[in-house]
Amino acid sequence: MKKILIGLVILVECVWGIEWKLRVPTDILATGGAGLAADDKVGLLFMNPAVYAVQSERKFLLGSLGAAANFSLVDVYEVYNQLQTHGNDLASLTPEQWRKLSSLSLYTSLIGPLYLGYLGDKIGIIFFDDFRTFVRQRTSPLLPYFEWGSYLDVGVQMGAGFSLPDVGILPRQARLYGGLSIKILNRIEYQNERLSVLELMDKVNSLFSFQDGFLMGQALGSDLGLFYRQGKWGVGIVVRDWFTTSFQWVKYDARFSVISNNVGMTTWWPSLDVGVSYQLGSILSRYLLGNVVLYADMVNITDWRENGWLKTRFGVEGRMLGFLLLRAGLYKGYPTLGVGIDFPLVKTHLTYYTEELGTIPGASPLPIFVWETQFQF
Amino acid sequence: MKRVWIGLLVVLIAGCNVFSVFNGTDVSQENNVDYLLGLGEYYIQNMEYDKAYAAYSRAVALEPQNAKALEGQATAALYKEVPFTNVILAIVKNDSTRISQNGLYRAAAIVASNMLTIIQGKAKGIVSNDVQVNTVFFVIGNLYAVFLALDSDGDMNVAGDTTDLFVLEPDFTIYNNTTNRSFVDLARAGVVFQERRPLITTMLTYADVSLSNVMGQLVSQQTRDLLNSLTLGFSAIRSSVEEVLAMSSSVTNLMGTNNPDLVTNLIARGGYPNTPAGFTQMTNDLAAAGITNWLEVTNAFPDLVQGLDSISNYFGL
Numbered sequence: 001m002k003k004i005l006i007g008l009v010i011l012v013e014c015v016w017g018i019e020w021k022l023r024v025p026t027d028i029l030a031t032g033g034a035g036l037a038a039d040d041k042v043g044l045l046f047m048n049p050a051v052y053a054v055q056s057e058r059k060f061l062l063g064s065l066g067a068a069a070n071f072s073l074v075d076v077y078e079v080y081n082q083l084q085t086h087g088n089d090l091a092s093l094t095p096e097q098w099r100k101l102s103s104l105s106l107y108t109s110l111i112g113p114l115y116l117g118y119l120g121d122k123i124g125i126i127f128f129d130d131f132r133t134f135v136r137q138r139t140s141p142l143l144p145y146f147e148w149g150s151y152l153d154v155g156v157q158m159g160a161g162f163s164l165p166d167v168g169i170l171p172r173q174a175r176l177y178g179g180l181s182i183k184i185l186n187r188i189e190y191q192n193e194r195l196s197v198l199e200l201m202d203k204v205n206s207l208f209s210f211q212d213g214f215l216m217g218q219a220l221g222s223d224l225g226l227f228y229r230q231g232k233w234g235v236g237i238v239v240r241d242w243f244t245t246s247f248q249w250v251k252y253d254a255r256f257s258v259i260s261n262n263v264g265m266t267t268w269w270p271s272l273d274v275g276v277s278y279q280l281g282s283i284l285s286r287y288l289l290g291n292v293v294l295y296a297d298m299v300n301i302t303d304w305r306e307n308g309w310l311k312t313r314f315g316v317e318g319r320m321l322g323f324l325l326l327r328a329g330l331y332k333g334y335p336t337l338g339v340g341i342d343f344p345l346v347k348t349h350l351t352y353y354t355e356e357l358g359t360i361p362g363a364s365p366l367p368i369f370v371w372e373t374q375f376q377f
Numbered sequence: 378m379k380r381v382w383i384g385l386l387v388v389l390i391a392g393c394n395v396f397s398v399f400n401g402t403d404v405s406q407e408n409n410v411d412y413l414l415g416l417g418e419y420y421i422q423n424m425e426y427d428k429a430y431a432a433y434s435r436a437v438a439l440e441p442q443n444a445k446a447l448e449g450q451a452t453a454a455l456y457k458e459v460p461f462t463n464v465i466l467a468i469v470k471n472d473s474t475r476i477s478q479n480g481l482y483r484a485a486a487i488v489a490s491n492m493l494t495i496i497q498g499k500a501k502g503i504v505s506n507d508v509q510v511n512t513v514f515f516v517i518g519n520l521y522a523v524f525l526a527l528d529s530d531g532d533m534n535v536a537g538d539t540t541d542l543f544v545l546e547p548d549f550t551i552y553n554n555t556t557n558r559s560f561v562d563l564a565r566a567g568v569v570f571q572e573r574r575p576l577i578t579t580m581l582t583y584a585d586v587s588l589s590n591v592m593g594q595l596v597s598q599q600t601r602d603l604l605n606s607l608t609l610g611f612s613a614i615r616s617s618v619e620e621v622l623a624m625s626s627s628v629t630n631l632m633g634t635n636n637p638d639l640v641t642n643l644i645a646r647g648g649y650p651n652t653p654a655g656f657t658q659m660t661n662d663l664a665a666a667g668i669t670n671w672l673e674v675t676n677a678f679p680d681l682v683q684g685l686d687s688i689s690n691y692f693g694l
Contacts, residue, residue, distance in 0.1 A: 090469040095462045099424050102461060139421050140448065141455045141488045142516055145509040196509040198591065198600060205597035305411060309396035333396035354394075359415035362397030363422055 020151060021268060022046060022185075023130045026066065026111070026372040030338020030351040031315025032329020034295035036236035036275025037227065042347065042374060045117070045124050045157060048236040048275075049179030050225035053161030058120030059376050066111030066349075066372030070134075075100040102144065103364070106135040107355070111372050114154065124181070125158035136357050136364065138194075146195040147357075150214075155185035161227070174230040183221045187247060190214040213251045213259045221245030221268065234277040236297075241268045273299040275313070283318065292318040295329070309333050309361045327351070333361040348373045404428075404435045410443060417449045424461070429453035437491075444503035447491040448510065458484040474547050478536040482528070485521040489514065493583055496590070508594055511587035518587065519611050519618075522580040525573050526621040527551065529566035531667075542566050542631070543621065551617070555624075555631055559647035560640070561659065563631050565666040567677035570625035577622060581615060628678035640684040641691040649692075656692035 025043025028035040035041060036048050042059065044051050079097050086092035093101075110131040117126030133150035159181025167176060195203075221241050228235040245268040251259040275297035282290040297313040300306055315329030315336070325340030334354035341348040351370040358364035400419055407413055413436040420429035430453035436446035458480030467475040492514035498505040527535045529542040536545060540562070544554045555563075588608060595601050624630045628640060647662075649655040668674060675682050 091466055095424065095460075098462045098465055099422075103422060139452055139456075139461075140509055141451050141492075141513045143509070143512065194503070194507055194509055196512060198512060198595065198604065199508050201603070202595045202597050202600040205599045307412070307415065309399065312396075330395065333394040335393075335395075356394070358418050358422070359411065360397075360400055360419055362394035362400060363415055363419040365394065 020132065020149060022153065022155075022183075023109070023111070023132060026349040026351050026370050027325075027327070027338070027340055029331065029353050029370065030327035030329065030336055030340070030349065031295050031317050032313045032331040032336050033299075033353075034275055034297040034313035034315040034329060036238055036273055036295075036297050036299075037234035037277035038236075038293070038295060039227075039229075039234065039277075042119070042376065045119060045126050048225040048227060048238050049124070049159035049181035049223055050161050050177045050227035050236065050238075052119070052124045052159055052179055053122050053163055053177040054227065054229065055120055055122070055124075055161075059118070061115055061117040061119070061126060062375040062377070064112035064115030064128075064372060064374045066109075066370065068107065068109035068111070068132075068368050068370040070105060070107035070366050070368045072100075072104045072106065075104065102137065102139065104137055105357070105364075105366050106133075107366055107368055108133055109370070111370075115374060122162060123158070123160045125156065127156045129154045134357075134366070136366070143197050145197065146192075146200060148190065148192045148195050150190045152188040153185060155183055157181055157183040159223070161225075164226075170228075171230060174228065177227040177229075179225040179227070181223045181225070183219075183223075183245070185219045185221070185245070185247075186216070187219070188214055188216045213253050215249040215251055215263060217247030217249045217266070219245045219247045219268075232279040232281075234279075236273075236275045236277075238273045240271045240273060242270050244269055269303075271299065271303060272301045273297060274301060287321055289318045289320055289326070292316065307360050310356055310359075329353075332356045334365060334367075345377055346373060346375060404432045407432075407435060408439060410436045410440050410446065413439070414443075414445055414449060417446075417453065421449070421452060421456075424456075426453050426457035426460070430457050442494075442500045444495050444500035447494055447500055448503065451488040451491040451513075454487040455484040473549050478545055478547075478549075479534055481520070482524040482533065482535055485517050485524055488517045489521040489580060492517065493579070496583060496587055506590040506594065508591050511590040515584050515587040515591065515608070515611070518580045518584040519614055522577045522584070522618045523614055525577050525580070526570075526618045529569055529625075530562075531565075531569040531572075557646065558631075560643045560649075561647060561662045561666055563628060563643065564663060564668055564674045564677070566631070567625060567628060568668055568673050570622070571673075571677035574622065577618065581618065584611075584615075626678075627680040628684075629680050640681065641687050644688065644691060651691050651693060653692055653694060656694060 024033050025046055027041050028038070028043040028047060035043060038044050038047065039051050039054050042061070079093060079101060082093055082097060083090070112129065114127055114129040117124070130153045131151070136147040137144045138147055159179055161177055161179035164176040164178050170176060222243060224239045224242050226237040247266045249263045249265065250261050251263045253259050275295065278294045280292040280294055283292050293316070295313070295315040299311050299313065301311065310332045312333070313329065313331060315327065317325060317327045319325055323342050325342055327338035327340065329336040331353050334356065336351065336353040338349060338351040349370070349372045353368055355366040355368055356364065357366055397419070400416060404413060404416065413432050417429045417432040417436065420426070420432060430450065433446055433450035433453050436443060437450050440446060459476055463475045467473050492510050494500050495503050495507070495510050496505050496514055503510060524535055527541055527543050527545055530538070530540045532538070535541065537547065538544060539554060542555045542558065542562070543551050545551055592601060592604060595604065644659065647659070649659045
């Protein structure tokens with residue numbers, strides 16, 4: 001047993017890298033990424049399968065369009081403005097502006113158009129696609145280098161929720177639900193943790209020689225969930241990737257010819273996420289600020305390597321005028337804001353949040369705007 | 378109320394993390410290397426290079442073979458001595474006085490040493506042929522070799538130090554300061570060169586290795602040509618270091634003559650009377666310069682052995 005544990009730790013050490021998991025849904029991000037105990041969002045399809053059991057409405061998901069970009073454009077504009085007003089004199093830039101330039105990062109994401117699915121009758125299924133890419137500038141002696149990650153995910157996630165038998169120790173009015181989801185993923189990715197300026201130039205110069213490759217792999221994974229509801233309280237517990245989710249990579253060149261069939265494996269190890277929600281109800285009136293719900297999650301609890309503060313998610317959501325959803329939160333310690341427009345066939349979400357690319361709070365913030373419009377009935 | 382809204386907006390736009398207030402810890406008591414690396418990154422991001430250096434140094438002390446800790450320490454060391462903005466301003470304003478030469482020398486020692494550890498495959502976490510590390514070493518390794526060659530009195534001061542045999546001007550030009558130097562100056566320089574020769578040679582050798590490592594990983598001819606043109610400037614630097622090394626291998630080279638007997642002229646130039654008391658005075662000066670026996674001098678300058686009789690005769694010994 002001891003040997004197995006040591007082996008597991010070594011494996012975790014080997015796979016620790018910049019691999020990003022599935023994108024957190026836009027509406028959930030706006031509430032600080034907290035939503036394990038949410039029961040009225042479309043994004044819950046990716047959060048806690050046990051919540052499928054409490055869905056009273058049927059929803060057909062017809063598609064989604066969205067994009068995200070980071071906030072560095074504002075920094076660039078600020079520098080441009082400063083240069084314009086000082087006769088293009090680089091010496092006029094303040095140390096703070098140089099600092100911003102030296103830590104410029106890029107993040108872009110395309111959401112959809114594939115977003116087909118169904119939620120209701122205690123089941124949920126969704127076919128989806130996502131593209132994300134980020135380039136992060138890292139400081140090094142003399143010249144910076146870049147950390148690059150691009151992911152194209154096409155997958156299906158399906159699951160079922162069900163009521164669990166009454167447990168004697170729980171209060172009579174409490175209900176306990178369980179759920180299981182399965183995900184089948186096809187991921188295309190390009191990752192480079194240390195891309196020097198020279199290598200970047202070289203890649204651009206040699207783009208059409210098609211020598212550089214990307215990885216493609218498939219994975220089957222599953223999440224287990226529990227949802228406990230008592231009055232205004234909800235508690236969600238999810239064991240994500242409970243039997244591990246592993247991608248066996250094949251390397252392709254830019255013409256989709258196989259370069260190598262065995263370039264390693266990436267494994268998403270089981271993680272334990274816990275969240276609570278509390279329905280505060282209406283604060284002003286039902287139409288001015290109603291259905292206010294508070295959320296708090298702690299994710300990846302069993303991973304002792306990740307900084308504890310970065311595991312926290314807090315959020316609040318309220319409804320205004322019947323169709324406007326106002327959201328705010330704290331995602332890994334960074335404030336989030338969001339607005340949702342809830343029309344019968346169209347749901348639009350605008351979210352501002354900050355991704356932490358470093359390993360402790362504040363080390364490498366990447367502020368991002370996300371817009372997503374979903375079509376459903 | 379307006380201020381509250383503005384404050385909130387600033388926090389949102391600046392991407393401030395409310396939990397970062399918990400980051401400030403006494404790094405000397407911290408034993409978690411991953412946390413120290415994160416802390417170093419946080420301080421670098423905020424341009425607090427002294428604190429970053431302390432965090433990375435603690436990580437290096439705990440795990441001397443951790444390549445990311447070594448790289449972080451090198452980064453913090455460089456920008457602690459030569460702030461990033463000074464480097465930029467020196468370039469854009471063509472004003473090299475913004476760069477502290479001695480600071481660069483001190484930082485180069487750490488950067489070169491740490492990068493060399495990675496290139497030699499003695500560290501874990503970054504591969505030895507990593508292009509970034511090898512590029513940095515190629516530049517800094519050459520630079521450090523120059524500083525080592527310039528600092529002939531070994532006092533870690535190269536900025537306009539007229540006691541050195543070669544003097545570095547504020548605009549980074551170098552002038553030859555070997556003429557009219559005393560025997561004690563030359564002897565001290567010889568001993569220092571003798572001590573440093575292996576390190577300088579290592580720097581130059583591995584600078585070649587690092588260039589080869591980088592070149593071997595570039596695919597396009599265009600990028601290779603660019604790198605070749607960028608490295609041309611370093612050929613001149615390298616030649617000058619090799620010249621200094623060759624010159625410092627013999628006292629007669631430094632004197633600009635091949636006649637060992639002329640060493641007595643050099644001693645006379647130092648103002649030592651040609652009496653046994655003059656010899657005592659000169660050995661006292663040598664001791665003050667850190668040289669306590671002749672063996673050190675003759676090890677540094679093998680050709681001097683032939684001139685020892687001349688020196689003895691000069692002092693009437």
